[in-house]
Amino acid sequence: MDQALLVEILLEELPAKPLLQEFPHMLDKWQTLLSAHDLSTDTRLHYTPTRLVLHAPNFPTHTPTSTQEFFGPPVAVGVTDNALNAIGQGFYTKLNLEVPRMWQTATKNNKEVLYACMQIAPKPTTPLLDSLILNFLQALDFGKSMAWGEVKARFIRPVHNICVLFGSDEVPLPLCQETFLCTTKRATKLHFSKGFGWHKTPNIDAYFDTLEQGKVILDPKAREVKILNEIHALEQEHGFKVQVDSDLLAEVVAITSYPTALYGKFDPTFLSLPPEITTTSMQEHQRYFAIFKEGVLHAGFIVVGNTPLDNPTDFKDIVAGNEKVLKARLSDAMFFYENDLKSPFRPQNTGLEQIAFVQGLGTLASKVQREQTIGQALAQKYAPNLQEDLKEALSLSKLDLLSEVVYEFPELQGIMGGYYAKAKGYKESVCTALKEQYLPSAENAPLPSSLLGALVSLSHKFDSLLALFSVGKIPTGSKDPFALRRACNGILRICLHFNLPLDLQIDTQELAKNYQSFNTALLRDFALERLSHILENIPGYSLNIYKAVLSGIAQSQGAYEVCQIAQKVQALATFLETTQTREFVAVFKRVANITQNYKPDLEPSPKLFKDPSEHALYNAFYALQARKFKDYLEQLHALFALKEPLEVFFDNVLVNDPDLAVQNNRKSLLGAIYRAFLGIAEAKEL
Structure with a gap:
């Protein structure tokens, strides 16, 4: 019931x-x-x-009624002369059961033991x-x-x-x-x-x-719907668009039991501020929703009150109070911003030398220098034409941390640097790169819009990873106080988006030379673990596919190049969804198993072939090797075409031929085929 x-x-x-x-x-x-x-x-x-x-x-x-089982002493211990002895009787007595004339037994740990089963009656x-x-x-x-x-x-x-x-x-x-x-x-x-x-x-x-x-809306979803409906009504009435941030909406729902959306205004003079200052002041400090008209910030806001009022005069009082508070906030912001514009914005004698970064890693000035070293290496590899702009952007990248606005609004670091640089006449591309230097700031956040911004962001994130790993501050479990997982995700997403061939082993070792010595394999594996999560969005992705690709790299001593890894995973996921997977994998697993203990990488000699199937397989494979493939998927389809000649080969010849020269020659042929597939993945992992 x-x-x-x-x-x-x-x-x-x-x-x-x-x-x-x-x-x-x-x-x-x-x-x-x-x-x-x-x-x-x-x-x-x-x-x-x-x-x-x-x-x-x-x-x-x-x-509910339930059944409970009890296992007693071994029959050899609890039974004497086909009758329960004191030990056997004690088992039932402890369970408050009547000692049975005919007892039950069960097998436990390969022994026959006394057994009882009780029904547990329902309890309130x-x-x-x-x-x-x-x-x-x-x-x-x-x-x-x-x-x-x-x-x-x-x-x-x-x-x-x-x-x-x-x-x-x-x-x-x-x-x-x-x-x-x-x-x-x-x-x-x-x-x-x-x-x-x-x-x-x-x-x-x-x-x-x-x-x-009593004016309490218990269901948070109903409160959210009420807020959104009232915002929509205000949009229709006044012809503007409200920027509904999902996190802010959830927070407003959580702090109200009877929400009411109200429209307030502020002095249009404050629109001369960078819009990020105004919206941050409204959202982070006051929990207001920003308003836009024709894509431009409007001198108004939406405040969600927590008071059920029927008198319009009361609403006006609430709005007026919030307008007064916001005016004070924005007046302070205007004062800070104007003061910052009066200050020099150049990399000499900045004061960053007085701000510690992390214990054992010097000051923020030291961090800027390290980022410039990384930036120089990245620019030489990916964009030699951007070296001067990147050097300038990195020299300016942390200056806004000394500004009054960023002191008041830490969320705006980087963004304000872009505005200050623009005010001082720096190139537009450099200003944009400064604004985007911390992107992406979250898992699905936007990426830098330009390659210059991407290189500035990579320099910042690489230094944070290398520096902190070098002093042993490596994330463990759920603890990641320096957000290194987020930094690593950002590096990987940027490289994939801009198709930057970053080798997680070679490039990491090269960049790490300017830091205290540490095991760079830890950072490589840390990045590979993050990459597995990023690639989960690939249709058909599985952890087995990812492991097969990494195993192929490890065994073939290939490159841990981020874009190549992603392309191999993408190709395998697509291929295995549309091909006779089981038969394909089985054939190449057989090739892998036969050649796993055969180390010499000798070229097979057609002179030692005894069977036409050997010639057929040899010709098919080396014709494949001579081709240039547009991508890994095309290469996989070509390798799949070897399935039939491989099966004929296995049907017609004995790989372990008594003649050692013939045996090794056949293994050399299979080894060459295995290494070709290993360049994409390890078949045994699939």
Whole structure:
């Protein structure tokens, strides 16, 4: 039998970002706790800034009937003269079972033992709720927790009340009360604008009605829809376009229980600021949505209030208050920006010498010098015509870290450097490269738009990786305080996008010569692990294909060149989806197995051939070797054409011929074919 269950945990206001990070994992943790009692039910999870709510419309009132097995002592120990002795009887007595005349046995660890099977009767689930709720709260991980008053347990915020509605009876929660020193009333609170008193909720229907009348929208998705609908209405009314950032929207949903979107304005004078300053000030500091008209920033914003008001005058007061706050913010930003423009923006005597980078790695000035060395090597390899521009861009790249705007808005480092360089008359391409030097800033973030910007970004990211690896600050597990995984992802994505032939082994070793000595194979493997995740977007991709490509490189001592690896994976994934995979792989695995212990790389001699199938295979293979292929996929199809002559060869000749010269000649032919395929992948890994 089932009945509805609702659990409301009422707390102090929750911080949005930790809540949003943990929210996707909450239901899984709840279901894991239920499964420990053989319980399973569809549960919905809601939240507002001050509550977490679990709602299961059909929660079991009893645990299911279950069977439990017990294994006793070996029959040789528990049975004497075909009768249970004291040891055998003790096994059943401990289980509170009547000692049977005819006992059961089972085999365990290759021994015949006494055996009993008991049916566990259903138990009411009401007594389980106390520990389930407590364990659920203790399983939540918000990153940080706090202590309060005399409460020994730590949690993200103080717990005020735990309301459990499960049938008509009170559900005792002694463990929760003792742990959090909270109340367990069958009651809730409304939106703060409706007062702070308790409102009784004798049942679940009453609970939902109370919140609805009390201006609390429990479902975060419903709050999001309300915000978006109201934004759309404002767009239609005023003819502008609101920039709805998904992260900002999620945060606004998390800090409101009854959201209302309102339109505010600011002085158009502030539009003379770089738009990134204005939008950052609005989004990061005030949680406002920026507005654009015809693609240009508009002197307005959308603020989402958390107060249900019916009087338009009250809305005006809220908007006016937010306009006043934003004016102060933007006035400060204007002051900082104008001060920065008065300062010189040149690489001499910058003050970067006074700012430490990382312990053991000098100052930011030292980092700039290292980046310039890397940039010179990259430019020589990829774009000799950009050497001077790259040198200039790198010499300017960290100067904006000394600016007042970046001190106030750290998110704008790099971007502001581009504006300051433009104001001082530097080339447009250099200014753009400065703006893009930290791109990509996240997994799916945009890449630099130019090769110069890509080289500036590569120089920055390469130095961070090489420098930190050289002093042993290598990411472990989930810990990556210097965001080196993100830096490595950025390098790989840039190389793939701009088709830069970066060899993760040779080039890394060459660039690492200017750093403290370390095992560069660690960095190579670190990058290869990141590359496997990036290539997951290739249709038909599998980890086996990726491993086969890397194994082929290792065995053939080939190049760990990023673009080549991606092309090989792409070709194999496409080829294996459209070809008789099993037969193809089987033939080349046979070739690999035969030649795995045959080391000499001798050229096969047709003079030693005894069978026409040898000549046919030899001619087919060397005709293939003479061709130039446009890509690896075409080469794979050509290798696949060897399947038939290989099968005929295996049917007609004995590779391990008694004549050692003939045997080695046949293995040389197969070895040459194997090495050709090894240039793409190791067949045995597929």
